[in-house]
Amino acid sequence: MHADTIVLGAGIVGVSIAVHLARRGRAVALVDRRQPGEETSFGNAGLIQQEGIFPHAFPQNLGVIARYGLNTSLDMRYHLADLPRLAPYLARYWWFSRPRQFEAIARSYARLIAASVSEHAVLVNEAKADGLIVRNGWFELFRTAAAFDKAGAEAEWLSREFGVASARLDQAMVRQVEPGLKTGVLGALHWRDPWTVRSPHELTLAYLSLFRSLGGHFVKADARTLNQQASGGWTIATADGPLASRQAVLALGPWSTDITRRLGYRIPLEVQRGYAMHYQPVDGEPLRNWIADRERGYLLAPMLQGIRLTTGAEFARRDAPKTPVQLAETERVARQLFPLGVRLDPEPWMGGRPCTPDMLPVIGPAPRHNNLWFAFGHAHRGLTLGPVTGRLIAEMLTGETPFVNAEPFSAGRFAAL
Numbered sequence: 559m560h561a562d563t564i565v566l567g568a569g570i571v572g573v574s575i576a577v578h579l580a581r582r583g584r585a586v587a588l589v590d591r592r593q594p595g596e597e598t599s600f601g602n603a604g605l606i607q608q609e610g611i612f613p614h615a616f617p618q619n620l621g622v623i624a625r626y627g628l629n630t631s632l633d634m635r636y637h638l639a640d641l642p643r644l645a646p647y648l649a650r651y652w653w654f655s656r657p658r659q660f661e662a663i664a665r666s667y668a669r670l671i672a673a674s675v676s677e678h679a680v681l682v683n684e685a686k687a688d689g690l691i692v693r694n695g696w697f698e699l700f701r702t703a704a705a706f707d708k709a710g711a712e713a714e715w716l717s718r719e720f721g722v723a724s725a726r727l728d729q730a731m732v733r734q735v736e737p738g739l740k741t742g743v744l745g746a747l748h749w750r751d752p753w754t755v756r757s758p759h760e761l762t763l764a765y766l767s768l769f770r771s772l773g774g775h776f777v778k779a780d781a782r783t784l785n786q787q788a789s790g791g792w793t794i795a796t797a798d799g800p801l802a803s804r805q806a807v808l809a810l811g812p813w814s815t816d817i818t819r820r821l822g823y824r825i826p827l828e829v830q831r832g833y834a835m836h837y838q839p840v841d842g843e844p845l846r847n848w849i850a851d852r853e854r855g856y857l858l859a860p861m862l863q864g865i866r867l868t869t870g871a872e873f874a875r876r877d878a879p880k881t882p883v884q885l886a887e888t889e890r891v892a893r894q895l896f897p898l899g900v901r902l903d904p905e906p907w908m909g910g911r912p913c914t915p916d917m918l919p920v921i922g923p924a925p926r927h928n929n930l931w932f933a934f935g936h937a938h939r940g941l942t943l944g945p946v947t948g949r950l951i952a953e954m955l956t957g958e959t960p961f962v963n964a965e966p967f968s969a970g971r972f973a974a975l
């Protein structure tokens with residue numbers, strides 16, 4: 559069996575890369591050990607964050623750090639036993655989040671984010687997936703004037719510097735857009751440019767169907783069998799024998815370092831885990847919009863499967879057992895904000911946002927291996943950036959001029975760490 563390119567990982571990032579390569583006439587085998595889109599790309603909040611110029615930074619305010627240290631915040635939890643192992647990552651994460659470093663990072667990141675909606679639009683159109691998309695932005699709710707004013711000032715800066723569109727809504731206006739809200743909301747920011755997705759899993763599957771219609775193949779196999787041949791090409795083991803290709807792309811999300819480590823790269827990638835649960839809507843009080851309770855750090859989304867609650871970050875080993883205490887406590891607060899019926903899932907879903915310390919994804923050629931490409935580390939914005947990364951990798955791999963300068967995303971930047 560032979561392909562021009564093997565794409566390892568069939569989450570939103572890998573599927574988008576596979577589509578972009580197939581559109582350019584490449585014979586592509588898309589590989590996953592599970593069915594496509596069943597891991598991190600499954601249970602996320604469904605935001606295509608065209609406004610998300612700022613990646614999620616490590617707090618710089620000592621009061622906030624001290625509060626997080628208590629490990630009782632809704633928006634951030636950690637496993638105490640994993641802190642020693644996570645400490646080098648957290649220290650670098652803090653360092654890159656300092657204002658000077660962070661501004662430069664945000665300016666690189668902004669070039670990817672700027673294309674997030676337009677790149678999804680191309681694939682949504684070709685995949686005929688319009689029914690999964692809502693084009694009404696999303697709402698960030700505020701409970702205190704101080705937080706609302708601070709966020710308002712940031713929104714004005716984003717508008718001036720990057721043309722991000724938002725509107726400030728007072729309490730009465732918020733009630734109009736979301737009549738079911740129960741209490742405590744002072745106002746909201748309406749981010750108007752983003753799109754939202756009514757089932758991120760189904761969107762991944764729609765892009766997969768597009769890939770197949772372009773002649774691509776999905777193959778179930780374990781990426782850990784990847785081997786480089788003397789010829790410079792790659793093989794992996796499948797149930798039907800070895801699958802060979804000239805090029806390979808690693809898009810394994812949180813599992814990417816299982817392969818990079820074996821190949822001798824020390825790429826610092828950790829996970830910020832998050833939980834999700836679906837709830838039955840309460841009769842007569844449907845959730846109309848994607849709403850984030852900014853000061854408590856969770857989001858409610860009207861998904862096809864029900865109202866999806868997604869939590870903030872949990873710092874823990876990728877493979878540590880689930881500890882959905884954060885979800886249970888968030889659910890209690892969310893029920894005070896909006897009517898939620900019974901839980902619809904037998905157990906909480908958990909995903910690990912794959913995060914680098916400098917908050918930028920890794921997109922580009924492997925520094926020391928020919929014909930190998932990296933595409934992972936999309937952190938809180940992998941759904942947003944999947945098609946952008948797909949285009950960028952396909953352009954670089956086929957020798958086209960990349961539509962943005964990909965240098966800030968190269969894996970080589972970690973050599974200095």
Ligand SMILES: Cc1cc2nc3c(=O)[nH]c(=O)nc-3n(C[C@H](O)[C@H](O)[C@H](O)COP(=O)(O)OP(=O)(O)OC[C@H]3O[C@@H](n4cnc5c(N)ncnc54)[C@H](O)[C@@H]3O)c2cc1C
Nearest residue numbers: 569571591598599602603604605781811832939940941942
């Ligand atoms: C609670 C939560 C909310 C989020 N909300 C948003 C949001 O609103 N907007 C947004 O843009 N992003 C959001 N994200 C982040 C987003 O979900 C991720 O960044 C994105 O899904 C990562 O996609 P991926 O394709 O890189 O990884 P994945 O979707 O995890 O895909 C990696 C694939 O690799 C496969 N794999 C792993 N190991 C192997 C192996 N050995 N062999 C073969 N296959 C293997 C897995 O089965 C998987 O299918 C959220 C994340 C969480 C946890």
